[in-house]
Amino acid sequence: MKTIADIARLSGVAKSTVSRYLNGGSVSELTKKKIERVIKETGYIPNTFAQSLKAKKPNIIGTIVPRLDSFATSQTLIGIDQQLRELNYQMLISNTSQDLDREIENIYTMARQKVAGIILLATQITNTHLEAFQQLQIPILLVGQEHKEVYSVIHNDYEAGYDMGRYILSKGHRKIAYLGVTEKDIAVGVMRKEGFRKAIQEAEGCEVKYYKTSFKMSESITKVPQIIDEFNPSLIVCATDNIALGAIKAAHLKGIRLPEDLSITGFGGYEVTEIIHPSLTTVKFYYRDAGQVAAQSMVRLLSSEDLPPIIFSKYKIIERESVDNLYNHKL
Numbered sequence: 001m002k003t004i005a006d007i008a009r010l011s012g013v014a015k016s017t018v019s020r021y022l023n024g025g026s027v028s029e030l031t032k033k034k035i036e037r038v039i040k041e042t043g044y045i046p047n048t049f050a051q052s053l054k055a056k057k058p059n060i061i062g063t064i065v066p067r068l069d070s071f072a073t074s075q076t077l078i079g080i081d082q083q084l085r086e087l088n089y090q091m092l093i094s095n096t097s098q099d100l101d102r103e104i105e106n107i108y109t110m111a112r113q114k115v116a117g118i119i120l121l122a123t124q125i126t127n128t129h130l131e132a133f134q135q136l137q138i139p140i141l142l143v144g145q146e147h148k149e150v151y152s153v154i155h156n157d158y159e160a161g162y163d164m165g166r167y168i169l170s171k172g173h174r175k176i177a178y179l180g181v182t183e184k185d186i187a188v189g190v191m192r193k194e195g196f197r198k199a200i201q202e203a204e205g206c207e208v209k210y211y212k213t214s215f216k217m218s219e220s221i222t223k224v225p226q227i228i229d230e231f232n233p234s235l236i237v238c239a240t241d242n243i244a245l246g247a248i249k250a251a252h253l254k255g256i257r258l259p260e261d262l263s264i265t266g267f268g269g270y271e272v273t274e275i276i277h278p279s280l281t282t283v284k285f286y287y288r289d290a291g292q293v294a295a296q297s298m299v300r301l302l303s304s305e306d307l308p309p310i311i312f313s314k315y316k317i318i319e320r321e322s323v324d325n326l327y328n329h330k331l
Contacts, residue, residue: 002042002043002044004018004019004022006042006044007035007038007039007042007044010038010042011031011034011035011037011038012034013031013034013035017031017035018035021035058114058115058116059088059089059090059116060089060090060091060092060113060114060115060116061080061084061089061090061091061092061115061116061117061118061119061295061298062092062094062110062111062113062115062117062118062119063077063080063091063092063093063094063118063119063120063121064093064094064095064096064103064106064107064110064118064119064120064121065077065093065094065095065096065121066095066096066097066098066103066121066122066123067095067096067097067098068095071241071268071270071271071272071287072144072268072270072285072287073121075287075288075291076121076143076144076287076288076290076291076294077091077093077291078288078291079287079288079289079290079291079292079293079294079295080119080291080292080294080295081291081295082288082291082292082295083291083292083295083296084295084299087295087296087299089116089295089299092110092113092115094106094109094110098123100124100126100128103120103122103129104128104129104132107120107129107132107133107136108132108136111136111138115138116138116139116302117138117139117140117141117298117301117302118138118139118140118141119141119143119294119295119298120140120141120142120143121143121144122142122143122144122145123144123145123184123185124145124184124185124186125142125145125147125150125186130147130149130150133149133150139151139298139301139302141153141294141297141298141301142154143290143291143294144187144290145185145186145187146186146187146310148309151297151301151307151309151310152309152310152311153290153293153294153297153311153313154187154310154311154312154313155187155285155290155312155313155315156312156313156315157187157188157191157192157195157267158191158192158194158195159195159315160192160195160267160283160285160315161191161192161193161194161195161196161197161198161199161267162195162196162198162199163195163199163283163317164195164196164199164237164265164267164283164317165195165196165197165198165199165200165237166199167265167281167317167319167323168235168237168263168265168323169199169200169203169206171235171263171323171324171325171326171327172325172326172327172329173234173235173263173323173326174203174205174206174207174234175206175207175208175231175232175233175234175235176200176206176207176208176209176233176234176235176236176237177208177209177210177211177227177231177233177235177236177237178193178196178208178209178210178211178236178237178239179211179212179213179220179223179224179227179236179237179238179239179243179247180192180193180210180211180212180213180239181212181213181214181215181239181240181243182212182214188239188240188267189239192239192267193210193239196237209227209231209233211223211227213243215240215242215243216242216246217242217243217245217246217249218246219246220238220242220243220244220245220246220247220250221246221247221249221250221253222250223246223250224236224246224247224250224251225250225253225254228250228251228254228256228262233262234262234263234324234326235262235263235264235265235323235324236262236263236264236265237265238264238265238266238267239267240266240267240268241266241267241268241269241270241272241273241280241282242266242268242270243266244264244265244266244273244280244282244322245266245272245273245276245280247264248264248276248278248280248322251264258278258322259278259321259322259323259324260324263281263322263323263324264280264281264322264323265280265281265282265322265323266280266281266282266283267282267283267285268282268283268284268285269282269283269284269285269286269318270282273318273320274318274320277321278320278321278322279320279321279322280320280321280322281317281318281319281320281321281322281323282317282318282320283315283316283317283318284315284316284317284318285313285314285315286313286314286315287313289313289314290313293311293313297311
């Protein structure tokens with residue numbers, strides 16, 4: 001393993017000269033060629049993280065995520081990483097395991113590590129978050145949640161919820177259960193539900209009940225049989241694909257046919273929803289694209305370019321097998 005000192009010795013120049021070259025500083029053309037030749041011959045790989053800590057303009061972007069075992073998170077991270085590499089930045093990932101105290105701690109830790117900015121895949125924004133953002137005075141970008149004081153890249157949850165509501169109404173469903181999550185999560189817990197509610201309010205003759213569960217598939221498997229026994233809806237709208245997958249499992253366990261006896265929809269567009277039977281009708285969010293947009297937006301913030309306070313990512317309804325068209329039964 002070669003060091004900067006080794007490269008300097010083999011190049012016949014000072015260590016500080018090699019360091020200046022690696023950090024993009026001014027070096028004569030002749031010296032530059034000497035250093036480049038030695039680096040090529042030795043296969044030396046610079047420590048980009050250490051360089052970033054020493055450089056006046058660091059090139060490390062901190063990315064804080066609530067969980068790693070999530071399709072949405074992994075796809076978003078892939079998009080961020082791909083785009084940052086193209087823009088000559090590196091990504092440093094920190095996982096909070098959905099612990100808000102740990103999330104706040106990670107924000108301060110990343111700032112101490114001299115990252116250029118922080119991309120936060122947040123589940124909620126508290127006053128403690130805002131206090132940290134104000135103290136640190138480095139660019140912060142939210143992904144998946146919005147706040148009027150912070151730049152955000154968000155999925156258009158309200159419109160997606162509205163469009164899903166319109167879609168299921170167009171299939172003749174009027175007795176509907178909505179299975180959502182905590183309203184502490186503004187995007188998933190509030191905006192998706194409110195968009196759906198707006199669509200329902202525009203129709204007549206609807207009987208809708210709202211229920212709550214966690215993001216865990218296992219809790220959905222437990223909750224859905226209670227909904228079926230209590231309310232017996234023709235369709236359950238699930239706030240995420242994971243919840244929908246749990247609902248499908250619960251229906252199978254009860255011997256309920258999908259979609260003949262019960263229709264189910266989700267939000268997310270996870271790959272697995274296409275290969276299960278019946279395949280799931282869902283709203284597809286383009287998480288990887290959102291990650292790329294987040295990376296581009298962060299670099300624009302670092303360059304002091306103008307940026308809209310909120311940027312919406314794309315979505316579309318994917319119509320598959322899990323929703324029955326009740327109008328066909330009347331023919």
